[in-house]
Amino acid sequence: MQPVPVLVTGASGFIGAHLVRALLAAGCRVDAVSRQAQTATSPNLRWWQADLAVAGEIERVLAGCAPEVVFHLASLVTGKRDLELVLPAFQANLESTVRLLAAASAAPSGCCRRVVVAGTMEEPDRNSVEAPGSPYAVAKAAAALYARFFHSLYATPVVMARIFMVYGPGQVDHTKLVPYSILRALRKEAPRLTSGTRPVDWIYIDDVIAGLLAAGEVAGIEGETFDLGSGELVTVRQIVEKICHALAAPPPEIGALADRPLEAVRRASIAKSISRLGWRPQVGLEEGLHRTIVGLRGELASGAHVVRS
Numbered sequence: 001m002q003p004v005p006v007l008v009t010g011a012s013g014f015i016g017a018h019l020v021r022a023l024l025a026a027g028c029r030v031d032a033v034s035r036q037a038q039t040a041t042s043p044n045l046r047w048w049q050a051d052l053a054v055a056g057e058i059e060r061v062l063a064g065c066a067p068e069v070v071f072h073l074a075s076l077v078t079g080k081r082d083l084e085l086v087l088p089a090f091q092a093n094l095e096s097t098v099r100l101l102a103a104a105s106a107a108p109s110g111c112c113r114r115v116v117v118a119g120t121m122e123e124p125d126r127n128s129v130e131a132p133g134s135p136y137a138v139a140k141a142a143a144a145l146y147a148r149f150f151h152s153l154y155a156t157p158v159v160m161a162r163i164f165m166v167y168g169p170g171q172v173d174h175t176k177l178v179p180y181s182i183l184r185a186l187r188k189e190a191p192r193l194t195s196g197t198r199p200v201d202w203i204y205i206d207d208v209i210a211g212l213l214a215a216g217e218v219a220g221i222e223g224e225t226f227d228l229g230s231g232e233l234v235t236v237r238q239i240v241e242k243i244c245h246a247l248a249a250p251p252p253e254i255g256a257l258a259d260r261p262l263e264a265v266r267r268a269s270i271a272k273s274i275s276r277l278g279w280r281p282q283v284g285l286e287e288g289l290h291r292t293i294v295g296l297r298g299e300l301a302s303g304a305h306v307v308r309s
């Protein structure tokens with residue numbers, strides 16, 4: 001990534017924190033958005049406290065920092081199906097994205113010459129007739145549709161990164177499958193699972209960051225969607241068994257939890273990401289899990305592991 005001024009939303013989150021570190025390492029000046037007050041850890045990092053679902057907030061941020069490239073990662077990320085999540089998921093995932101796209105489209109020339117929007121494997125494939133399976137999935141699917149709409153009608157320089165199931169160090173939400181299972185296995189407790197039969201495309205965090213950086217930089221890809229996944233499927237049960245085996249912990253307790261309804265199976269199509277982005281995943285599952293275990297152990301030892309539900 002060239003050292004250009006960059007804005008990252010969702011910068012306090014799992015992927016956002018890794019991305020900010022990578023951008024700083026590349027010499028970028030980074031403006032970062034969180035709804036919480038944050039402390040800058042680098043002279044090239046400046047935090048903005050803003051709720052992007054609130055009118056006027058993204059305009060205030062863009063006017064203050066005029067980024068060349070925007071990485072929009074802010075999101076309420078949850079696979080829960082509860083009715084109570086429909087409106088919060090709509091606001092955090094769809095309303096915030098539409099506000100950002102509208103503001104970026106109206107920004108003066110030079111500002112927002114590239115907007116990378118984080119999509120998800122939870123969105124149904126473009127030509128699919130199936131309904132999204134959760135409040136998160138439907139809001140993200142609509143946000144992806146808006147991104148294409150803004151590009152088609154207003155020539156907004158949007159690139160969609162459709163991210164598959166990310167794992168790696170720094171995933172502070174301990175309810176997510178990989179950190180949850182590692183934490184249980186470190187205590188020699190069996191992780192409690194659903195049937196575990198869902199096949200999932202797992203992708204290591206460093207590979208996702210490399211794909212996002214390429215999506216922010218490669219010329220002539222506006223309006224395109226790129227899958228960032230491994231292209232391979234491994235079931236929930238298989239990945240947790242690998243974790244338990246690596247940590248000599250009891251095997252997972254299968255069927256302890258109910259399966260979720262409308263669980264989709266999607267495998268990343270990475271041929272286009274390879275040919276157009278020049279990106280391909282580098283870290284295999286065994287190596288990625290090893291790095292994740294080492295990272296989580298380190299976070300626990302240093303007291304840096306923040307438990308968030």
Ligand SMILES: NC(=O)c1ccc[n+]([C@@H]2O[C@H](COP(=O)([O-])OP(=O)(O)OC[C@H]3O[C@@H](n4cnc5c(N)ncnc54)[C@H](OP(=O)(O)O)[C@@H]3O)[C@@H](O)[C@H]2O)c1
Nearest residue numbers: 010012013014015034035051052073074075118120163166
């Ligand atoms: N992790 C995955 O496996 C995965 C898979 C596919 C796609 N993705 C996508 O990748 C992106 C990042 O995911 P992640 O796992 O890093 O999520 P995350 O750790 O939950 O971080 C997302 C951050 O967004 C911020 N946010 C939420 N609502 C906001 C709002 N209204 N205004 C401003 N900021 C808001 C929150 O930060 P504050 O609380 O500090 O405001 C939150 O920490 C998301 O768009 C997600 O859909 C992730």
